[in-house]
Amino acid sequence: FAIDTGAFAPCIRESLAKDLLLRRGGSIRTASLKGDEADYIYAAENVVIGGGLPFPKMSFIGFEKFPSSDMDGVLPASFLTSLPSQLDYEKREIRYYLNGADMDLDGFVRADAFFQAQKDNYAEKVFLTFQLDGRRLVCIVDTGAMAAIAVSGAYVGAHHLWDKYKVLRESDSVGANGQSVHTRIVVAPDLTLGSLHLNAAPVTLIDPHAWDSLGEEDVDGLVGTPLLRKFTLAFTGHKELYLKPNAGFAQISGRMPDQAVPDDAPAGAIPILYGEQ
Numbered sequence: 001f002a003i004d005t006g007a008f009a010p011c012i013r014e015s016l017a018k019d020l021l022l023r024r025g026g027s028i029r030t031a032s033l034k035g036d037e038a039d040y041i042y043a044a045e046n047v048v049i050g051g052g053l054p055f056p057k058m059s060f061i062g063f064e065k066f067p068s069s070d071m072d073g074v075l076p077a078s079f080l081t082s083l084p085s086q087l088d089y090e091k092r093e094i095r096y097y098l099n100g101a102d103m104d105l106d107g108f109v110r111a112d113a114f115f116q117a118q119k120d121n122y123a124e125k126v127f128l129t130f131q132l133d134g135r136r137l138v139c140i141v142d143t144g145a146m147a148a149i150a151v152s153g154a155y156v157g158a159h160h161l162w163d164k165y166k167v168l169r170e171s172d173s174v175g176a177n178g179q180s181v182h183t184r185i186v187v188a189p190d191l192t193l194g195s196l197h198l199n200a201a202p203v204t205l206i207d208p209h210a211w212d213s214l215g216e217e218d219v220d221g222l223v224g225t226p227l228l229r230k231f232t233l234a235f236t237g238h239k240e241l242y243l244k245p246n247a248g249f250a251q252i253s254g255r256m257p258d259q260a261v262p263d264d265a266p267a268g269a270i271p272i273l274y275g276e277q
Contacts, residue, residue: 005077006142012060012073076123084237089229090246108242145224150204157208182207
């Protein structure tokens, strides 16, 4: 199962639910690429997450397909936000602080974030506020997204951002619904996350004249794994999100760690930091 903070509910592969003989209950109407459809709800008992987090009962929505054949389901943001926890990309750990255990927040900065469900009976989502050219940019925290930051076409059009920045790459893609999405990856020099400056973060702009794949009301964009993994995320269990930059953050903040040139390096050599582009 993937923890996908952009998901609206716990979901399971339909075939797995049947193999496990999970009890099928009612149904829920969901919007899909084929239009509205009814998906069955499955009830499970004695679910243990990650080998140590037990749930006596849990409900899942059954789906036929997921983006990856290796994925059997998704867990929404509530599996991080409802308990004191830390999502540590650098150590590849999720840590839960149970039974009153203290969480060490040394080096963390409280983020301008809020938590809410976008519809009744939907899982809670996390929203993070950036400043882009001095304007407020509200993004869904989406651990399932492959863009560092994606900005909706509506926001791009309203603030005339399409031709404002240096363009790194343009691309067109066609979704499973047949709609074409045109995007630009740009460098936005004036992008901040509270007191943290993101001087070299790639920002994906969705063409304001194309179909807007973000299409969410009251949401300006999303922040995905390529940026989130530069931090450790700490959820206190009290509707608070704290961030701590890790070693990868230097690559997007304009700061480079001190690194000595080896004594045997040839003349003119420079040290190279290996990491993500």
